[in-house]
Amino acid sequence: MGSSDAPEDPDLEDAMDELEELEELVDSPAEREQVREAMRTLRRARARPFGRLRSAFGRRDAGEALVGSFIFGIPMIVEEGTLEIGAYIAARPAYIGLTAILGLGFVLGILYAAGFAEVEEDLLAGVVPFRLVGILVVSCGAALLLMTVWGRVDWTTPVVAGSQTLVTAVVMAVGASLGDILPER
Incomplete structure (x- = not known):
């Protein structure tokens, strides 16, 4: 020994x-x-490739999610392809829904891989994990703010602008969830 x-x-x-x-x-x-x-x-015990999640989603988690959102989102915001994809799915309502569902699925998959279901204590309405809501609010808010402030969307065509923002928000949500679960050093 x-x-x-x-x-x-x-x-x-x-x-x-x-x-x-x-x-x-x-x-x-x-x-x-x-x-x-x-x-x-x-x-x-099982080895975790990611960091341990705290039981409640707090300011530190929100900050980590925001950093992850920016790291993944900035290239999406400045890339013209994001606008083209958003315009394409805007003309196809089923694709808008599918994009949102896929984005939610990616985020849930990342969080479940980190074991968030085992530690989640805060539930909104007793059902929805606050960590999930926090990550979605941070990433969607960041996407909406930056796409608007940087003039990447034209809100006179709200369906197109919303679709373009959704494409950015999906990528930012993946970044936010990864930012939240990365190990602390």
């Missing part, structure tokens, strides 16, 4: 080896059971 030849970046297997050694060293049955319980907990 605690040998000098331990790897620099220990993983779950290293921790399990240490606990197995400790199990052999403890004297009392109560201590041995405590070590075994720690081993069971470690076996149930």
Whole structure:
């Protein structure tokens, strides 16, 4: 236990080896059971490629989501292709809905991969996770604000402008969800 030849970046297997050694060293049955319980907990733990989510979506999470939105969204805002895609789906109402559903699906998929369903405590109306709402509000608000302020949309044609903003918001929502779940350092 605690040998000098331990790897620099220990993983779950290293921790399990240490606990197995400790199990052999403890004297009392109560201590041995405590070590075994720690081993069971470690076996149930899974490595997360992303950071741990806090149980409530707060200002820090909103800030992380905003940074992620900007990183992903700025190229979309300045790119002409975004405007072309928005104009294309504006003429096809089913595509507008499909774009929104796909965007929501991407965000939910990213959040579920990070385990947000396991930690979510704040629910709006007892059903909708506040983290999801927060990410969507941050990203959609940023898309709406920047697309309008930077003159990328013409609100005299609201369906086209809304569709162009939706395309940007979908990408920004993906960035916001990734920004929210990235590990803290």
